[in-house]
Amino acid sequence: MANLTINGKTFTLDVEPDTPLLWAIRENVGLTGTKYGCGIAQCGACTVHMDGVAMRSCGVSVSEAEGKKITTIEGLASGDTLHKVQAAWIAKDVPQCGYCQSGMIMAVAALLAEKPKPTDADIDEAITNICRCGTFQQVREAIHTIASA
């Protein structure tokens, strides 16, 4: 059993303590916006926030996540008000297939929370998610648009 706080709600889940947070979120809580890409914390498709820090949820066990405040892509907006990263992603038409974008958006949201006006070097260092469609150009432009707003 594990008690997880996700998007402001508490869930008591019947899972083994070593279950990756990713699969607990997807299969036990039922929030499928967080994606599986590699399972070895390489690609970033499963990025969520744990106490505000971007984490690759495939590499975090539910036991490590207990007691932490977890936010997934579904919990990023405030009610009907989109998070500024989501709004910029729509305005700049960032996603292609979109599969990596939940993780990309979560990583960018965490970066901007820490550094509201990131330089290109900051972006290069913080955003290490894989996107096979190759949306990097739009990702960078959208970040700068948010930063200069």
Add this chain to the structure above:
Amino acid sequence: MNKHVSPKMNRRAFVVGTAAVGAGLAIGLDLPFGGPAMVRAADGSPEVNAWVVVKPDDTVVIRIARSEMGQGSLTGLAQLVAEELECDWSKVTTEYPTPGQSVARKRAWGDFSTGGSRGIRSSQDYVRKGGATARVMLIEAAANEWKVPASECTVAKGVITHKASGKTTTYGKVAEAAAKLTPPADVKLKDPKDWTIAGKGLLRLDTAEKTNGKMIYGIDVKLPGMLNAAIKDCPVFGGKLKSYDEAKITGMKGVKKVVKVGDTAVAVVADTWWHAKTALEALPIVWDEGENAKVSSESIAKWLAEGLDDAQPAYVGNKNGDVKAAIAGAAKKLEAVYNYPYQNHATMEPMNATALYTADKCEVWCGTQNGEAVFAAVLEASGLSAEKCDMYKVMPGGGFGRRGQTDYVRQAVLIAKEMPGTPVKLLWSREEDMAHGRYHPITQCKMTGAFDANNNLVALHYRLSGQSILFSLRPEALQNGMDPAAFQGVAQSGEAAIGYSVPNLLVEHAMRNPHVPPGFWRGVNVNHNAIYMECFMDELAHAAGQDPLEFRRKLMGNHPKHLAVLNAVAEKIGWDKPAPQGIYRGIAQVMGYGSYVAGAAEISVTEGNKIKVHRIVASTDPGYVVNPAQVERQIAGSFVYGLSALFYGGCTVKDGKIEQTNFDTFNSMRINEMPKVESVMVPSGGFWGGVGEPTIGVAAPAVLNAYFAATGKRIRSVPLRDQNITFA
């Protein structure tokens, strides 16, 4: 060693597949454009024709048969229909017809397959006619109601007006009457010069749900009572499943069933996928790996190298003059051997499909590039007839050619068949996805160029040795054994024609098909052919003591469209001016998928092996541009895919298996490694070329040629990872 995986040609699937394809070729312009029998959409709204449904609130539902997988053609195709329909773009939504519905209606929506950069170019004509026909019928319905000639009515944004009487109505109000009319026999399409919706960089129609987690990909499908399956297929292609010890995982949490899948694979079905995967990893499995277990990258390379020998048989793909005589009599000659490896598509979403089987129905939900191929696979694997099967497309997390195949669909249906009435979602682990790709084919190429005493190129011998995709996947498309697609980019004519005139030319292919299954991988054969030809052109220019751009231009006098895009990148990158200090340039051009493309790169190299790409310029002439914003994204994305393959890709074979297992051993570019791609679109009209793939061809050679300019070293082997070259 000439072992290959023979395509399994089940008779039923073959009949369905070819019947479907045959109908597609036959229908062409005869696609049904509505009436007289009225068809209603699921919610009761009338279909004006197969492509257009108008709801009473004026919402226009545009049907899209081709798959969206990120390339944007869902939006582009909707723009083309809306352009002719003259509807209000803000009221447009889209939906996919299912292959089952299409087959039941004599293939009303034509071809579903979405590959070869065909999404728009191969359907633009009939979808535009679908929109135009619906417009004519809607106007006629209004004119009939008003008892005025239709010719006196005009329409803008879905509002029909009869100026003389001052009457107006909307599409939503007359759709019911329009759907009962006989469609016009012929319609005139707009001149693209007059487009107001198409040709514009409109925002995509499918973005919002990709930013809030709501978009449903195959991996996200949920059905009541659904179970989850993890699978392992014999890691040696062509090997078989010998045995497994089910007792070792009996009682593991959540495990419901262990299923043998065909002759080669075993799956564990459990309540969650995590439980299924955990149990599968604990399951002792014995494989019968067979003869292919002796194959390695080294043995494949040796076999392909033997094919470079002129004494070995080869298919001739392009020829003029007498190459051998010209080389023998030349003042100077240059020879080089290049190679290109296997590549995995590595779509971000691993392969998956959800199947529900009962004795009288089989349904599948998955992301696919070819709904009709999935449909045929469902029929084959379920053993049920067409009217008892269907498939529902959901968003694929990347395609790149991999999701044109249906191996994972067949597996899902075979598993579901063991559990009638229970939906089962089969998901491959990333490791399974790496081990069971349909890989970019492996090739080598020996090129020999010969000059006369004045450094004019008088002969070029281009000898490929390696794998044919069509041999494995579409043997019926071979021409007396030859794979015509092997010559993409170096063909005599057609949609992937060579851009150079050389007095004596011989392009040939010694086909050698190792056991690793090949597939269509974004760009396909253009990828290696463009590297071979464009890097060797650079070598020839250097040998002739000429500027690489000027050297090419002299050979391109008869190829004005190829030359125009090359000139466009040269101008944009400033080829005629010196590059900044420490920056070096490379250039390349190719034709593929009906489009002319060129690319140029500016790079710097530190410590001899660390590359920073500072600038990329790419140009394309696809004839027409339906959505410039999406074309720009496809060009930039193709460079990310192409340069990832150049630097980090490459799948190697050991003991008959693919060695790379995940993104730690098959890396992909990150944002810090990718500069902005400056795209230059020069659509010249009069033809329709593709967009998703062509520019990938020039990505690698532009960078490799710049690397030579920087270091004086030629790299003739991909990936750079294996040459100890990486990003700075």
